[in-house]
Amino acid sequence: MSQELNATRQYLERHHGGDGKKAADRTVTTHERNHDNEFMAFWHAHLPSSEQLHIADLGCGPALFLRDLAKEHPDYRLSGVEIAPYMLERIEALPANLDIRVADLNAPGEQLFAPHSLDVCLANQLIHELHQPLMLFRAIRHWLKPGGVLILTDMVRQPIRPWLEHKFPDTDFASATLSAAVMHDSFRDYFEHNRYTADDLCEMLELCGLQVVDRVSLRSGRASRIAARNPQP
Ligand SMILES: C[S@@+](CC[C@H](N)C(=O)[O-])C[C@H]1O[C@@H](n2cnc3c(N)ncnc32)[C@H](O)[C@@H]1O
Secondary structure, three states, X not given: OOHHHHHHHHHHHHHOOOOHHHHHHHHHHOHHHHOOHHHHHHHHHHOOOOOOOEEEEEOOOOOHXXXXXXXHOOOOEEEEEEOOHHHHOOOOOOOOOEEEEEOOOOOOOHHHOOOOOEEEEEEEOOHHHOOOOHHHHHHHHXXXXXXXXXXXXXXXXXXXXXXXXXXXXXXXXXXXXXXXXXXHHHHHHHHHHOOOOHHHHHHHXXXXXXXXXXXXXXXXXXXXXXXXXXXXX
């Protein structure tokens, strides 16, 4: 295994709270919320109209969404990309139209998918887990067919005060005894989950040559859902 892949795995395990099994359980529990009716309406609104799509779920976790798609659409070709061993372990026997690729999406080689081979890329709660998303956005532009679409959902940056009040209720920061270890860890966690505004995400997508075609605010502005297309020449 490459040193970079290993370093990303270690980073992610800490980001996921230090307990891979719990993190995988949480992904199963939040599956429905991450793929609720609003998500499905947005998904169908932007899905290219063809019976034979090639769809890649980037950061697919236990691949539950792909499994549902595989059952419903035997003519789709489906690929999941994942790096965390505790997520990969949870992926059950694969249907014939689904494959899983192990790769680090921080800097995915463009060869992970053939150029202009994908109709749809999905990045559901992935982007905030990357060190930077530019290299992935650029690769997605390379993988998508002209007219192909990226659907992205993620948390977006929040002001710090409501977060502090939620995390440390009833705390008078001027006088309370504070643990340095707890404060360091809490702020690390804050910055790992509050990286970009929705505008930042759209601008990075546009800088990489993708065209933002839709964007909705979710969870009282704490998350955003974006559709971006690889423009037709
Ligand atoms: C919050 S989970 C979301 C899982 C799934 N997309 C969903 O919506 O239920 C993010 C997933 O992205 C994966 N991930 C994070 N960074 C990654 C990277 N650099 N390369 C590949 N996968 C990554 C994590 O291991 C995790 O399974």
